Amino acid sequence: MDQRVFVREVPALDAALLDALLSQYPYDDHRRHRRIEPAKALAYLRERVERAASRPGTVRLVAEERATGQPAGLMLVQSIPEDSALLGLSMAGIPFLLARPDHPAPRRIYRALLDSLPFVVQREGLDHVSTRIDTADIAAYQELTDSGFRLVETLVSMAYDTERRGSGTIDPAVFGFDGVVRPVEAADVDAVAALAATSFTLNRYHLDEDIPKKDAGELMARWARSYCLDRDNCDVWIAEAAGGKMAGFLGTQLNRDLERHTSILVSGRALLAVADQRGRVGQMLSRAHTWMSRGDYKEADTQLNNYGMIKAAFNLDMDMVRTKYTFHRSFLR
Ligand SMILES: CC(C)(COP(=O)(O)OP(=O)(O)OC[C@H]1O[C@@H](n2cnc3c(N)ncnc32)[C@H](O)[C@@H]1OP(=O)(O)O)[C@@H](O)C(=O)NCCC(=O)NCCS
Numbered sequence: 001m002d003q004r005v006f007v008r009e010v011p012a013l014d015a016a017l018l019d020a021l022l023s024q025y026p027y028d029d030h031r032r033h034r035r036i037e038p039a040k041a042l043a044y045l046r047e048r049v050e051r052a053a054s055r056p057g058t059v060r061l062v063a064e065e066r067a068t069g070q071p072a073g074l075m076l077v078q079s080i081p082e083d084s085a086l087l088g089l090s091m092a093g094i095p096f097l098l099a100r101p102d103h104p105a106p107r108r109i110y111r112a113l114l115d116s117l118p119f120v121v122q123r124e125g126l127d128h129v130s131t132r133i134d135t136a137d138i139a140a141y142q143e144l145t146d147s148g149f150r151l152v153e154t155l156v157s158m159a160y161d162t163e164r165r166g167s168g169t170i171d172p173a174v175f176g177f178d179g180v181v182r183p184v185e186a187a188d189v190d191a192v193a194a195l196a197a198t199s200f201t202l203n204r205y206h207l208d209e210d211i212p213k214k215d216a217g218e219l220m221a222r223w224a225r226s227y228c229l230d231r232d233n234c235d236v237w238i239a240e241a242a243g244g245k246m247a248g249f250l251g252t253q254l255n256r257d258l259e260r261h262t263s264i265l266v267s268g269r270a271l272l273a274v275a276d277q278r279g280r281v282g283q284m285l286s287r288a289h290t291w292m293s294r295g296d297y298k299e300a301d302t303q304l305n306n307y308g309m310i311k312a313a314f315n316l317d318m319d320m321v322r323t324k325y326t327f328h329r330s331f332l333r
Pocket of ligand 1: 273284303
């Protein structure tokens with residue numbers, strides 16, 4: 001059969017396309033969380049795709065089989081206004097790059113979609129495009145690298161199942177810490193932001209030579225600050241030493257949309273930083289997160305080469321549940 005695909009831009013996504021791409025989607029973020037029902041997790045994923053596709057300004061490219069007209073793939077491209085304003089570049093992302101799970105030649109689909117990207121970039125005036133994929137999606141990996149995307153990050157996510165592993169109250173003395181672990185207060189916010197700005201230097205912004213480093217720190221500071229200001233949906237733990245100095249923080253966000261679909265609450269996207277490394281404060285705050293943050297699962301994500309963070313998570317019996325690649329492509333060169 002003719003396996004070629006063609007790509008067209010659509011004003012909206014239809015249900016048949018989403019059924020074909022998502023009903024058996026093999027790379028869902030929550031497929032290793034044993035208490036999350038796969039069908040419900042996929043309903044959540046579908047909502048995310050629909051929401052991204054309906055955001056004004058989003059470019060929706062659909063791949064179709066030439067022979068049958070059947071849907072074969074989808075790529076959404078959208079600008080990231082906050083990053084663009086801060087970094088002085090026109091930053092965009094591909095929030096979803098999907099190929100039909102039963103298609104025999106997914107690379108062909110990704111290739112066709114990615115071949116259309118330079119046209120979109122030129123028309124929309126974009127400078128920089130990022131995307132993130134599951135590491136199991138080897139076809140996407142191969143076509144992204146082939147089409148000029150560069151790997152900037154490999155993320156490892158670990159999860160703590162509260163029901164299975166238990167909860168408790170932290171005792172700082174157990175970690176040799178003379179001080180307390182407590183929830184964030186308004187007076188901590190500037191110190192949290194300052195520590196975030198200088199601590200997170202292993203991430204995709206810092207590792208991309210096309211992005212200014214100073215502003216990359218400010219991005220992380222804003223991220224940490226946003227957690228401190230949203231008490232309903234975030235937990236932020238502060239390690240405060242006996243003299244009152246902040247020794248570290250851990251902030252995390254509750255996934256309310258996933259909870260609405262699955263009745264399971266995941267506390268994730270955690271940010272953890274300590275003032276003086278290797279003093280067991282990171283281990284202590286990770287224990288605070290797993291025991292005292294709200295949620296059925298507590299997640300920690302980090303770079304594959306962040307040995308300290310991975311060790312702290314493994315020490316707490318967290319399970320490795322997800323690995324992802326992040327890619328950047330600059331169109332300024
Ligand atoms: C990652 C981080 C939070 C760890 O906190 P920490 O207080 O330095 O770590 P701890 O002293 O509690 O160590 C925890 C475990 O990791 C090990 N470890 C810590 N740093 C390590 C490193 N660089 N390499 C290898 N092992 C390391 C420790 O030996 C300990 O294991 P053990 O108890 O079996 O000996 C800290 O290094 C940090 O702030 N890094 C910058 C920000 C960051 O990368 N955050 C994580 C991603 S959000």
